[in-house]
Amino acid sequence: MNKKIRVGILFGGQSAEHEVALQSAKNIVDAIDRDRYEVELIGIDKQGGWHLQDARKFLLDAADPAHIRLNAGTDNLAVVPTQGHQPIVSLSAQEREVGPLDVIFPVLHGPFGEDGTVQGLLKLAHLPFVGASVLGSAVGMDKDVMKRLLRDAGIPIPKFVTITRAAYPRLDLDQAVAAVGLPCFVKPANLGSSVGITKAHDRAELRQAMDFAFQYDRKILLEEAIDGREIECAVLGNENPVASVPGEVITDHTRHEFYSYDAKYLDEQGAALVIPAQLPDHLSRAVQTLAVQTFQTLCCEGMGRVDCFVTADERVVINEINTIPGFTRISMYPKLWEASGIPYPELIHRLIQLGLERHAQEQTLATSKA
Numbered sequence: 001m002n003k004k005i006r007v008g009i010l011f012g013g014q015s016a017e018h019e020v021a022l023q024s025a026k027n028i029v030d031a032i033d034r035d036r037y038e039v040e041l042i043g044i045d046k047q048g049g050w051h052l053q054d055a056r057k058f059l060l061d062a063a064d065p066a067h068i069r070l071n072a073g074t075d076n077l078a079v080v081p082t083q084g085h086q087p088i089v090s091l092s093a094q095e096r097e098v099g100p101l102d103v104i105f106p107v108l109h110g111p112f113g114e115d116g117t118v119q120g121l122l123k124l125a126h127l128p129f130v131g132a133s134v135l136g137s138a139v140g141m142d143k144d145v146m147k148r149l150l151r152d153a154g155i156p157i158p159k160f161v162t163i164t165r166a167a168y169p170r171l172d173l174d175q176a177v178a179a180v181g182l183p184c185f186v187k188p189a190n191l192g193s194s195v196g197i198t199k200a201h202d203r204a205e206l207r208q209a210m211d212f213a214f215q216y217d218r219k220i221l222l223e224e225a226i227d228g229r230e231i232e233c234a235v236l237g238n239e240n241p242v243a244s245v246p247g248e249v250i251t252d253h254t255r256h257e258f259y260s261y262d263a264k265y266l267d268e269q270g271a272a273l274v275i276p277a278q279l280p281d282h283l284s285r286a287v288q289t290l291a292v293q294t295f296q297t298l299c300c301e302g303m304g305r306v307d308c309f310v311t312a313d314e315r316v317v318i319n320e321i322n323t324i325p326g327f328t329r330i331s332m333y334p335k336l337w338e339a340s341g342i343p344y345p346e347l348i349h350r351l352i353q354l355g356l357e358r359h360a361q362e363q364t365l366a367t368s369k370a
């Protein structure tokens with residue numbers, strides 16, 4: 001039997017979705033094929049510290065989504081840019097060291113994890129990893145750059161206006177409102193989980209919403225509000241990505257105006273997932289085609305969940321990509337693959353293989369003039 005591949009699951013992180021990442025990591029650990037893989041767990045606490053975790057006790061209150069937390073020890077890990085020897089080292093004397101790792105599976109959402117920063121660190125350490133690389137991650141995180149690339153590729157998106165903090169005092173509000181209409185959505189460019197996002201119905205709300213969004217980022221977007229169903233599609237692959245069946249998120253509009261942070265994470269009745277989405281075939285196919293185009297336009301690799309709106313007059317409008325989607329067993333990304341014929345353990349296997357394949361290909365590239 002071949003030697004087992006040693007996978008480092010790098011999880012948690014500093015974002016608002018820290019707890020979701022803990023659940024995702026637990027599900028991956030429980031489901032990964034032990035005949036093929038050996039797992040090492042590296043937890044990132046909310047302050048950004050890295051810790052080697054013991055698989056038997058890495059979570060506290062694991063069964064309770066409201067109180068789950070990382071059982072971070074006192075040790076600290078460091079990543080050393082290197083090639084040829086183990087790049088993840090312990091800063092304090094430990095009973096146990098991180099052994100050599102063949103590949104990293106990042107389970108981190110939002111800034112400092114999904115945005116290319118961790119991916120850059122892993123590249124410097126010459127560690128193969130799952131999912132989009134530096135560019136795809138960074139582009140997928142920045143809603144302004146993402147939308148400019150999609151617009152350039154002719155992919156349908158909502159009308160939008162980007163405002164930097166420097167330009168904000170000189171903003172022509174009439175012009176901005178004329179461009180996107182009211183109501184409109186106001187968002188920080190680089191965040192996730194609906195944090196900092198408001199639906200503004202009039203100019204007074206718009207001003208407030210912009211001030212609020214600027215608390216989270218130096219760049220914000222105003223977006224045309226699209227009246228449509230929220231459809232999500234999973235994409236898997238490197239050069240030849242494929243799309244899953246689409247799924248639908250149905251927000252309970254008597255409780256939440258849109259798919260807000262509360263609807264996503266706090267209110268159990270806030271939203272329901274319907275898999276597969278009840279769409280006519282031609283619309284499902286249109287969603288799948290646009291999902292793959294979006295994935296490729298945004299330089300993504302491995303995995304991505306593409307979220308869009310489908311309007312009553314059958315337009316598909318792309319909202320965004322998530323380069324590290326939620327990975328709990330009840331999350332949309334793995335559920336969509338399950339409904340498309342790829343069970344959860346097989347999905348984990350394919351994603352790891354895609355990360356290893358990409359790395360192997362990169363190794364064959366010339367790095368200097370012949």
Ligand SMILES: Nc1ncnc2c1ncn2[C@@H]1O[C@H](COP(=O)(O)OP(=O)(O)O)[C@@H](O)[C@H]1O
Pocket residue numbers: 158185187191192193194195197223224225226227230258259260307319320
């Ligand atoms: N242009 C829009 N039209 C209609 N609804 C929107 C629009 N933009 C965002 N929303 C609503 O806000 C939610 C969060 O916005 P999104 O851009 O997906 O940010 P995040 O990256 O935080 O998930 C969406 O799921 C949707 O419910």
Ligand SMILES: [Mg+2]
Pocket residue numbers: 193194307320
């Ligand atoms: Mg979203």
